[in-house]
Amino acid sequence: MSSIFSDPFFRRGSTLLTGESIDLDPAGNPIAGGEVVGQVKAFQDAEPAGDGKRHSNRLVYCVAARYKGATVQDGSTVAGEVYAFDVAAPLTEFTSKATSANVDAGLAYGVLDEYLTGALRTNDIVWLVVKGPTSVKQTATAINAGVAVKVSSTAGSVASTGSTKAIGQQIEGGNTAAAVGKTRVNLHSDMI
Numbered sequence: 001m002s003s004i005f006s007d008p009f010f011r012r013g014s015t016l017l018t019g020e021s022i023d024l025d026p027a028g029n030p031i032a033g034g035e036v037v038g039q040v041k042a043f044q045d046a047e048p049a050g051d052g053k054r055h056s057n058r059l060v061y062c063v064a065a066r067y068k069g070a071t072v073q074d075g076s077t078v079a080g081e082v083y084a085f086d087v088a089a090p091l092t093e094f095t096s097k098a099t100s101a102n103v104d105a106g107l108a109y110g111v112l113d114e115y116l117t118g119a120l121r122t123n124d125i126v127w128l129v130v131k132g133p134t135s136v137k138q139t140a141t142a143i144n145a146g147v148a149v150k151v152s153s154t155a156g157s158v159a160s161t162g163s164t165k166a167i168g169q170q171i172e173g174g175n176t177a178a179a180v181g182k183t184r185v186n187l188h189s190d191m192i
Helices: 100-104
Strands: 040-046 054-067 082-085 093-097 109-112 125-137 148-151 158-160 168-170 182-187
Touching: 040 125, 054 109, 082 125, 100 148, 148 168
Parallel strands: 054 093
Antiparallel strands: 040 054, 054 125, 082 093, 082 109, 109 125, 125 182, 148 158, 168 182
């Protein structure tokens, strides 16, 4: 087995500190996970739970990043949303959902692990997909199969595009406006 798959620290679908207390040092900085934050790992394009259904033979590249938002998020609600990495901590910390303005400004972005369940707590560490296939939330407009997508002006989602700001391409069957939610996209990225 290639070292790119070895020791992924934690599986997709959970956070590093699931079920554990998040301890802070006297300066208010999180203690656990400092050696994990910023690590890039490649995963097979397969579901981490159940029978491990494989979606494709492509690799999914993820960055372990610390959530710095003040609000505890429900993982099943925010999974698949696009987040901008913090300017002061690129590829290591994120706070808020990305918009097209963030991408236009050159900020790095990632899609929150599509399989995430449970609570996403402040200072916990989670996988953000930065390259390869993933399911991502979309705006209320249908995206046809094979169409290029961009980060939308609606925070955390993607929309179809014909511009040069494309971040990926829709890779599974098209959907209708009535059936929007998540769409399967192959992210093209030069962040890693």
